[in-house]
Amino acid sequence: MRALLVVAAIAALVALPSVVSPYYVTVILPAVAYAIALLGFNLLFGYTGLLSFGHALFVAIGGYSAAVLSAKLGVKSFELVLLISAAVSVLVAIPVALLSVRYVRIFFGILTLAFGMLFHSFLFKFYDLTGGDTGLRVLRPSLFGREFADMDKTTFLVGPFYYYCVALLVVLGFIMWRIVHSPFGLHLMAAREHPRKAEYLGVRVRFVRFLAFLVSAFYCAIGGVILAINTGQADPELAYWTHSGDLVFMTVLGGFASFFGPIVGAFSFVALKGELMGLTGYWRFVLGVVLVIMVVLFPRGLVGVGQQVWAKVRPR
Amino acid sequence: MSVLLETSGVRKAYGEFVALDEVSLTVSDGEVLSIVGPNGAGKSTLVNVLTGLLKPTLGTVRFKGHDIAGVGPVMLARRGMARAFQLVHIFPALTVGETIAVAAISQTGRARRVFSSVMKDAELADRVREVAAIFGLDGKLATQSQFLSQGEKKLLDIASAFALKPEVILLDEPTSGVSSADKHGIMRTLMEASKRAGVKAIILVEHDMDLVAEYSSRIVALQGGRVLADRAPRDFFNDPEIVAAIVGKMGPRHVRAA
Numbered sequence: 001m002r003a004l005l006v007v008a009a010i011a012a013l014v015a016l017p018s019v020v021s022p023y024y025v026t027v028i029l030p031a032v033a034y035a036i037a038l039l040g041f042n043l044l045f046g047y048t049g050l051l052s053f054g055h056a057l058f059v060a061i062g063g064y065s066a067a068v069l070s071a072k073l074g075v076k077s078f079e080l081v082l083l084i085s086a087a088v089s090v091l092v093a094i095p096v097a098l099l100s101v102r103y104v105r106i107f108f109g110i111l112t113l114a115f116g117m118l119f120h121s122f123l124f125k126f127y128d129l130t131g132g133d134t135g136l137r138v139l140r141p142s143l144f145g146r147e148f149a150d151m152d153k154t155t156f157l158v159g160p161f162y163y164y165c166v167a168l169l170v171v172l173g174f175i176m177w178r179i180v181h182s183p184f185g186l187h188l189m190a191a192r193e194h195p196r197k198a199e200y201l202g203v204r205v206r207f208v209r210f211l212a213f214l215v216s217a218f219y220c221a222i223g224g225v226i227l228a229i230n231t232g233q234a235d236p237e238l239a240y241w242t243h244s245g246d247l248v249f250m251t252v253l254g255g256f257a258s259f260f261g262p263i264v265g266a267f268s269f270v271a272l273k274g275e276l277m278g279l280t281g282y283w284r285f286v287l288g289v290v291l292v293i294m295v296v297l298f299p300r301g302l303v304g305v306g307q308q309v310w311a312k313v314r315p316r
Numbered sequence: 317m318s319v320l321l322e323t324s325g326v327r328k329a330y331g332e333f334v335a336l337d338e339v340s341l342t343v344s345d346g347e348v349l350s351i352v353g354p355n356g357a358g359k360s361t362l363v364n365v366l367t368g369l370l371k372p373t374l375g376t377v378r379f380k381g382h383d384i385a386g387v388g389p390v391m392l393a394r395r396g397m398a399r400a401f402q403l404v405h406i407f408p409a410l411t412v413g414e415t416i417a418v419a420a421i422s423q424t425g426r427a428r429r430v431f432s433s434v435m436k437d438a439e440l441a442d443r444v445r446e447v448a449a450i451f452g453l454d455g456k457l458a459t460q461s462q463f464l465s466q467g468e469k470k471l472l473d474i475a476s477a478f479a480l481k482p483e484v485i486l487l488d489e490p491t492s493g494v495s496s497a498d499k500h501g502i503m504r505t506l507m508e509a510s511k512r513a514g515v516k517a518i519i520l521v522e523h524d525m526d527l528v529a530e531y532s533s534r535i536v537a538l539q540g541g542r543v544l545a546d547r548a549p550r551d552f553f554n555d556p557e558i559v560a561a562i563v564g565k566m567g568p569r570h571v572r573a574a
Contacts, residue, residue, distance in 0.1 A: 178430075182432055182433065182434065183421040183429045183434055183437075183440075184427065184428070184430045186418055186421060186434050187422075187427055189409070190407055190410065193406075193409055194405055194406065194407055196389075197405035198418065199388070199389035199393075200389045200393060200401075200405075200477070201393060201418050201422055201476055201477070201479075201480065202390055202418075202419060202422025202427070203390070203422065203427070204390050204427070208427075
């Protein structure tokens with residue numbers, strides 16, 4: 001059943017550009033980026049039990065790396081931009097993780113929040129490097145060496161770039177699926193459930209938390225690269241703490257207890273936000289109300305709701 | 317009979333307060349060593365020193381020739397010593413099978429595998445079933461731990477420690493929270509399991525003197541942080557002074573009709 005849903009979801013994503021307007025595809029493209037970022041974010045949150053309020057930091061590093069690489073260093077290849085940006089993100093994550101994984105719960109959350117805000121102010125202060133509040137331009141990359149120079153920006157984004165990103169989501173999703181079902185993944189969950197007991201069963205609790213943190217930074221940077229290429233801009237908003245909050249929101253909305261929850265959360269959030277912004281200027285207020293309702297009534301998120309409904313209606 | 321675990325001249329002080337002093341003891345192959353003593357005698361501190369959680373202020377702790385003073389739980393598990401706690405420690409959201417697999421993964425050096433599947437690992441599954449069967453949990457491998465009965469949780473807690481294939485296992489009041497009628501049942505299961513799992517020595521911390529008398533091969537009595545006696549059960553219970561000092565202080569319900 002789950003496999004069927006996954007195949008159907010991939011088919012729907014592939015079919016999307018031929019069904020809806022190009023404008024709507026550009027609205028959905030960030031959801032693909034967020035889905036990738038949240039796969040990593042939830043390895044840390046759902047599987048390891050560490051809730052970060054600063055992961056926009058790594059999304060922003062992805063975006064700014066893409067900007068520096070494409071606009072300043074002349075790197076065209078999307079593959080190279082992805083790899084280097086993710087590597088930079090992991091490098092930055094090493095000291096942050098080393099400090100943060102010594103703590104759990106609110107202390108971990110506050111520490112990651114602090115690192116996120118630190119980076120946000122860095123983006124403002126170092127104008128020459130980061131472009132300050134205007135940010136940096138991100139140029140269109142080549143895909144597998146092809147430049148698609150004959151296409152205008154939108155055609156490129158909703159065409160080859162969109163399919164490339166969907167393929168990335170599928171591949172990175174598959175890799176994450178393998179990670180959470182591996183011996184390492186089980187040790188992560190043991191560390192979440194009862195760290196002391198886990199240690200006595202030979203789980204290197206801090207080390208597995210540290211690795212999970214680095215993997216999450218890798219995935220968030222990939223998401224950040226896609227976001228920045230989509231808007232053609234890397235700006236400090238990417239690193240702002242409300243953006244970190246959005247990551248948490250999306251994950252809770254979809255359901256952090258489920259592997260697919262964050263992906264469902266990313267698409268629901270982006271679609272919901274798109275609709276609400278067209279309707280009212282108070283869209284953040286409405287989103288907040290939705291979050292309260294989810295947390296109080298459906299703590300397992302949209303995926304949890306789906307599972308409950310399916311349990312009632314399924315043929316026996 | 318080779319010595320597995322050995323402390324020599326161990327002292328643990330917290331500022332002015334001396335919790336342990338001059339504690340020297342050995343645990344050898346084939347032994348069931350009970351550690352007894354009234355509350356505040358230093359049992360918990362000794363257990364934490366023996367399992368590498370606390371570093372003694374003075375003295376040495378050696379396990380199979382390795383210094384394990386303060387090495388921490390992970391290294392301890394790798395060296396071949398396991399510990400089960402007095403309070404039940406489980407992973408509520410993990411299944412029985414997964415819980416045992418956590419230890420089996422550590423023991424078989426699989427912890428670095430990031431892409432291989434736990435579910436499809438036949439060798440791991442065999443190890444998990446084998447350990448679960450010893451404790452009668454093989455019918456509940458797919459049950460989430462939080463839905464087990466209290467007794468089953470206790471068994472799972474201990475079973476997961478056994479999955480480390482330890483040479484020495486430290487059981488901290490394994491029968492606490494279990495009705496007195498079931499205590500012997502649990503102890504027999506533990507003794508049997510130890511044999512089947514190849515455990516060479518057991519360290520038992522126990523308040524119930526009936527169980528101590530029945531299952532130990534040697535008893536170490538602590539009082540005020542020092543070793544008061546280190547004897548075979550018969551010598552221990554036949555010495556009125558020792559019985560008065562240790563058993564007497566532990567309350568009338570612990571006194572064994574001698």
